[in-house]
Amino acid sequence: MKVDLLIRRVCVDDDRPLVDIAIRDGRIAAIEAGIEVDAAQEIDAAGRAVIPGLVEPHMHLEKALLHRRLPPTQGTLEEAIRVTGILKSRQERHDVLERSRTVLDMAVRNGTVAIRAHPDVDLIQGLIGVETLLELREEYRDLLDIQVVAFPQEGIIKSPGTIALMEEAMGIGADVVGGCPYNELNWDDTVRHIDAVFEMAQKHDADIDMHADFSDEATDQRFAAAGYIAQKTIDSRFQGRVSLGHVTSLGALDPEELKPVLQLLREAEISIVTLPATDLYLGGRNDQKNPRRGLTPVRALQGAGVNVAYSSNNIRNAFTPFGNADMLLIGNLLAHAISYGTPEHQAAILGMATGNAARAIGIDGSYGIAVGRQADLVILDTARVADALLDIPARSWVIKRGKITVVTRHTCDIHRHGCKCPAHGESTAENKQGSSAANA
Numbered sequence: 306m307k308v309d310l311l312i313r314r315v316c317v318d319d320d321r322p323l324v325d326i327a328i329r330d331g332r333i334a335a336i337e338a339g340i341e342v343d344a345a346q347e348i349d350a351a352g353r354a355v356i357p358g359l360v361e362p363h364m365h366l367e368k369a370l371l372h373r374r375l376p377p378t379q380g381t382l383e384e385a386i387r388v389t390g391i392l393k394s395r396q397e398r399h400d401v402l403e404r405s406r407t408v409l410d411m412a413v414r415n416g417t418v419a420i421r422a423h424p425d426v427d428l429i430q431g432l433i434g435v436e437t438l439l440e441l442r443e444e445y446r447d448l449l450d451i452q453v454v455a456f457p458q459e460g461i462i463k464s465p466g467t468i469a470l471m472e473e474a475m476g477i478g479a480d481v482v483g484g485c486p487y488n489e490l491n492w493d494d495t496v497r498h499i500d501a502v503f504e505m506a507q508k509h510d511a512d513i514d515m516h517a518d519f520s521d522e523a524t525d526q527r528f529a530a531a532g533y534i535a536q537k538t539i540d541s542r543f544q545g546r547v548s549l550g551h552v553t554s555l556g557a558l559d560p561e562e563l564k565p566v567l568q569l570l571r572e573a574e575i576s577i578v579t580l581p582a583t584d585l586y587l588g589g590r591n592d593q594k595n596p597r598r599g600l601t602p603v604r605a606l607q608g609a610g611v612n613v614a615y616s617s618n619n620i621r622n623a624f625t626p627f628g629n630a631d632m633l634l635i636g637n638l639l640a641h642a643i644s645y646g647t648p649e650h651q652a653a654i655l656g657m658a659t660g661n662a663a664r665a666i667g668i669d670g671s672y673g674i675a676v677g678r679q680a681d682l683v684i685l686d687t688a689r690v691a692d693a694l695l696d697i698p699a700r701s702w703v704i705k706r707g708k709i710t711v712v713t714r715h716t717c718d719i720h721r722h723g724c725k726c727p728a729h730g731e732s733t734a735e736n737k738q739g740s741s742a743a744n745a
């Protein structure tokens with residue numbers, strides 16, 4: 306047997322000996338110790354940990370990196386909506402492409418192998434977000450997989466003309482029908498919005514991904530639509546094909562109110578995508594004391610068997626001022642926010658960034674570290690998988706469909722006695738020369 310890539314001495318499971326991973330035709334061909342095979346290319350992982358490639362199930366590229374254009378002065382939600390509205394009306398193609406590429410490059414470097422992007426489709430910026438992403442989906446095809454959602458951020462019923470634009474987006478190649486049902490004027494229109502999204506998804510045989518229930522409270526029904534969406538999913542036989550982002554108002558329900566909603570969500574096989582950077586930043590803003598964290602109840606959702614993933618959402622804009630498109634960093638943030646600190650909890654967070662996120666965007670059939678699966682892998686510069694969220698280590702090698710896409714060379718900044726790193730070590734004549742020159 307000849308393979309394209311052989312990864313030597315890698316840690317897949319902290320409790321088991323190191324293994325080799327052989328990759329052929331973009332897929333994992335074998336996982337075992339001491340594989341004897343001809344390989345076109347080899348990596349010696351030297352005991353480093355490997356995880357499946359990270360997946361961002363929810364991102365806004367065309368609104369990323371706007372933080373210096375009209376910098377907020379107060380940092381309130383009202384201001385964020387206002388300044389982003391102004392900036393959205395001025396979107397220009399080359400600028401959108403450039404900022405999107407910067408974020409995609411960050412994501413690739415950080416080991417992300419798939420992104421579901423939610424470009425706004427509305428009368429303010431038209432289809433520029435969808436069109437640029439369709440172009441980037443081709444440009445980046447060897448680095449990561451991009452799914453494009455037709456996302457009506459400004460509502461559907463209250464913004465006539467949007468449904469036609471969404472149809473156009475689906476017609477030119479968007480993959481997923483989006484929704485923003487809370488951004489309507491009343492509950493009747495929220496229902497009509499949701500129904501329109503399902504109708505379009507059925508017509509195009511496309512999956513659904515909506516922003517839903519984004520509020521600290523569930524008292525206004527427009528922000529308490531999860532139950533209706535779940536029932537609609539079941540009635541439409543769309544189980545396993547619907548994901549919802551934010552869903553923060555679920556966190557405001559009493560346990561006995563929450564329980565039936567959780568049961569419906571599980572029955573509908575809906576994935577919930579929590580967006581901790583945004584939700585923590587914007588949540589609980591009007592609380593004068595004991596400010597709420599404003600996240601969906603991850604622990605209760607997982608306890609009820611609902612698939613939960615997380616994502617970066619925005620990168621550096623008025624809604625989310627920080628972000629590096631690094632799923633491990635967001636995972637560390639989420640772990641703090643939901644008090645997930647035990648080893649099992651940390652493993653659960655990593656699962657939310659990998660297998661759960663893959664399921665949320667419908668790629669779980671070919672995903673994961675197993676023979677026959679697509680070879681999308683990240684080798685971390687740490688020896689234990691369990692240290693991924695602790696060390697937030699360098700991504701030493703990133704592999705997409707069996708091809709190496711990123712190599713991060715380890716550099717040692719601290720010169721100490723006995724240090725053997727390439728910059729300081731005594732192992733080669735070249736290094737010795739270098740250090741004596743530096744001393745001179």
Ligand SMILES: [Zn+2]
Binds near residue numbers: 550
């Ligand atoms: Zn979003």
